[in-house]
Amino acid sequence: MFSLTTNAATRIRQAAVEGGMEELALRVAARREADGSITYGMGFDEAHDGEHPALLSDGVTVLIATASQPLLQDTELDFVELEPGQYGFVFVPQAVQATAPTTRRGGCGGCGGGSCGTGSSC
Numbered sequence: 001m002f003s004l005t006t007n008a009a010t011r012i013r014q015a016a017v018e019g020g021m022e023e024l025a026l027r028v029a030a031r032r033e034a035d036g037s038i039t040y041g042m043g044f045d046e047a048h049d050g051e052h053p054a055l056l057s058d059g060v061t062v063l064i065a066t067a068s069q070p071l072l073q074d075t076e077l078d079f080v081e082l083e084p085g086q087y088g089f090v091f092v093p094q095a096v097q098a099t100a101p102t103t104r105r106g107g108c109g110g111c112g113g114g115s116c117g118t119g120s121s122c
Contacts, residue, residue, distance in 0.1 A: 002028065002054060002064060002072045007079040008089060009058030016044060025053060025061040030071035030091070038071055040091040 004012070016022045027045035030038050047053065047063055054064040064072055074094035082088050 001074065002062065003076045004057045004060060004062070005076060005078040006058060008077045009060045011079040011089075012060050013058075019044070025063045027063045027065075028068065028072060028077070029065055030068045032071060042089070
């Protein structure tokens with residue numbers, strides 16, 4: 001199951017308030033590239049007719065398109081310090097969590113306008 005860390009949920013809620021988007025859900029997407037890597041993205045969005053949230057975590061409603069669900073299965077979204085003073089979101093597949101927790105550097109995407117105000121491009 002896709003999950004959010006407490007740090008990620010806290011930053012997403014802050015970004016929603018800062019952007020006046022408190023009523024919107026967080027839409028998360030993933031796609032496999034030709035080289036086998038996975039590209040991740042996220043942003044605030046409204047649920048489409050008949051769409052049900054994938055999860056509600058720490059006050060964040062998450063929407064995941066059916067096509068993205070297999071790629072996001074057992075993936076954790078975290079908000080971490082990437083470099084001194086630079087914070088960003090990282091998607092961490094379970095395989096990375098189990099084998100190399102210090103290399104938590106999956107692809108990242110921003111909330112809404114692309115940055116969530118993190119001071120970095122993630």
